[in-house]
Amino acid sequence: MSESSIALNRFGLGARAGDAAPGDGKRWLLGQFDRYDPRPPTIAAAPSSATVAVALVDYYDRQKALRDQYGPRKQLRAAMAQGVAAPPMAMPVPPPMSAPENATMTATAPAPMPAPLADPFQQARQMANRDARQDYAASVAARMNQSLVTETPFVERLVQFWANHFAVSADKLEMVALSGSLEFEAIRPHVLGRFADMLNAVERHPAMLIYLDQAVSVGPNSQVGQRAAARGQKRVGLNENLAREIMELHTLGVRSVYTQADVTEFARAMTGWTVAGIGRGPGARLAGQDGAPGSFTFVATVHEPGDRTIVGKRYPAGGEAQAQAVLTDLAASAATAQHLATKLARHFAGDNPPPAMVARLKAAYLQSNGDLPTVYRAIVASPEAWATTPVKFRNPWEWSVAAYRAMGTRQVQPGAIVGLLNQLGQPTWKPGQPVGWDDITGSWAGPDAIMRRVEAAERFAARAPEVDARALGAQLFPAALTPATAQAVARAESPAQGLALLLVSPEMMRR
Amino acid sequence: MIDRRTLLVRGGLTALAMGVAPRMAFAKAETDRRFVFIIQRGAADGLGIVAPVGDPAFVGQRGDLAADFASAPRLDATFALHPAMAQSLAMFQARQALFAHAVASPYRDRSHFDGQNVLETGGAGAYQLKDGWMNRMLALVPSGEAKAIAVSATVPMALRGPREVASYAPSALPEASDDMLQRVAMLYEGDSQLHGLWSEALSTRALTGDLAANNGQNAAATGQLAARLLAPANGARMAMIETGGWDTHTGQRARLAANLKGLDAMIGALKTGLGPAWADTTVLVATEFGRTVAVNGTGGTDHGTGTAAMLLGGGVKGGRVLADWPGLAAAQLYENRDLRPTMQLDALIAGAVAGAYGIDPGKAMAVLFPNGQKAAALGGLVA
Structure with a gap:
């Protein structure tokens, strides 16, 4: 790897299509300390812990109101299991099922099954879950979009490093929506402090x-x-x-x-x-x-x-x-x-x-x-x-960021980015344990993991605007693209396939 | 880690359960006839699917692999069907399924990729033609409005060509195309770490072909999806479904049984999903070449030549096995190892397409297999 390529890929988040290569890699990295923005527009627009907390309080209040109305949830469910009429706040209930008279096996229409009695506690829970997942997706997209538009990718890498050092995990309802706000509110302001x-x-x-x-x-x-x-x-x-x-x-x-x-x-x-x-x-x-x-x-x-x-x-x-x-x-x-x-x-x-x-x-x-x-x-x-x-072997987050940057993508859809990271095996802010994600090759370089990246790359390339992957390769890895990769890209059957191959090349897999 | 195949199917089932029709709206086709090509990538062992149990050399040649057929349902005096294919057997008994044996494309070497290229382009050799025979088939059918669709993320070679073809895959991360997999293998050749990982990934993929996954439910979901794409009045009229996992070099008995169970479920789901349109449907199941007659040292078989193909559908003149049986005795084998091909797969395909669409068989042969061996399309396959 050349110095420029190391600065862009090992220290930064990967070269971005169209960006000029840094002349002096070290100076480019250190200069970012003066330009870093702890609260750029993409991050400022993400859900804050304060707004998430208000939504959670609303949910607790709703639960309490339901308990006041129906008594404990256990009691309501028992009553519903007995076939007691639907509670007033719930969905309308169809008439109880009774066998139609003269029913035969060849009856033209089967008797309507009663819709399941709606459990208002469950409904409230589902709504709260849905809101939390929306906040989570918005936060993940904000993190990704910031990684794509930033002019200080070295500092953004450090933000992500510390967020993993201080890992929380988006598993329980409260944590799903709150997980991103820790990085945005507690890490970003202090990454250079x-x-x-x-x-x-x-x-x-x-x-x-x-x-x-x-x-x-x-x-x-x-x-x-x-x-x-x-x-x-x-x-x-x-x-x-x-x-x-x-x-x-x-x-x-x-x-x-x-x-x-x-x-x-x-x-x-x-x-x-x-x-x-x-x-x-x-x-x-x-x-x-x-x-x-x-x-x-x-x-x-x-x-x-x-x-x-x-x-x-x-x-x-x-x-x-x-x-x-x-x-x-x-x-x-x-x-x-x-x-x-x-x-x-x-x-x-290195590991x-x-x-x-x-x-x-x-x-x-x-x-x-x-x-x-x-x-x-x-x-x-x-x-x-x-x-x-x-x-280093890039983990799925790093690879995704580098791939999007290579394609010149500047904005991703929240649902798509959450799904991608799940499928690549590294759901954002969800390591499942406080120790965070591993930072060693053995945890990421697996056969299935590579296969998933190949699948994702082919998908990306099919949707990307047509690019000359041969020229792009030279730009992404200045003076560092191997002849093997250059040749595979040049021999691709289509521009899209050339791009897909570049995205899964050894150069892209590592930094 | 969530299994990749599970993900794939979950996506598919969700789309179906929610009633989200794939975004496919074609002009109403003028033909009611449907044609489905299920390709078996990896060289399916025809002898292990439609077994010549009446051949005196069968048990001796096939060793352990013959065991599955000890009590398998007989199709006629010579052949028995693998017991995993219960729904296909019922179709055979209803005279809606026909098996052809000792068939082969013009390709005689044993490379998967070249063999599939010949099977899909309809050329006489690999890379002779730039478009696929299914794409050329679009020009043959009565209306230019008929549309073809690949039930996969990318359009496979058989469907590629100048005529527009759609593709639809239900999952968020579709499986990568075989061409891409091959090129990635070359890309990683000089990188010891990635080369090792990739080889393992490919062998895992071959071992867990999607047909076998999830006890055949994935395959059934794919069949269901294809039926949904084909059934409507303004739906597609031709579809191609890719299946893998047929390259059974090791442990063939269990793997082939699991794969056949999936294939059978897929065909069954197609028939069920198409409903009355099944009467107008022809399903072709074919592979690039067969496998060795003898069992190798790891309970599997290696790349061979002649194999079996299937035609199923409401119009198929089924209930029979078409074969000019060459025999399995050592002296009867092709190059001393493979089932000797005695029927051209091209002629079978051209005959099926001609029958299904009421086209002149000579014309079908000339358009679909222009460089072919000048054989006549087989007649009387589909009413």
């Missing part, structure tokens, strides 16, 4: 607080916890999920400097950090409704009182500020620097990150007090990241 600020914004974001159950965590000795204990409510208490993942995944790294006792202590310090208006479970309900739905709120009555000792340091009682102080220290830890440096080096220099590069990035992080652009400059300055053979 300090890691500590990004960490702080992420751990206070409703998507993270709900995804990792922080919103339901209650200190056992807090006011609310004690009251619950007195009433014998067993399902109210401490939840360690977020505290553990902050230490294991977001900062220090697994098997590093913390113990189970540190996790529990940190979880106690975190109690009270929650979300207004939305979220599930007794803790969330007890958390109160202060603040706009979806906004971060500290609820003193669920906060575990007292001093905490975490990774050898004492944190005096102090409400919201106690966990904040812990987060600040976690961000400054050498273990965190090591963890982040390793992941960044893996992303730019087995070169130790010398990791050490350099770690030093840059610690010396700059976690200033991310300083770390990024150290990456760009690392010769390991400029190895002339490709170091």
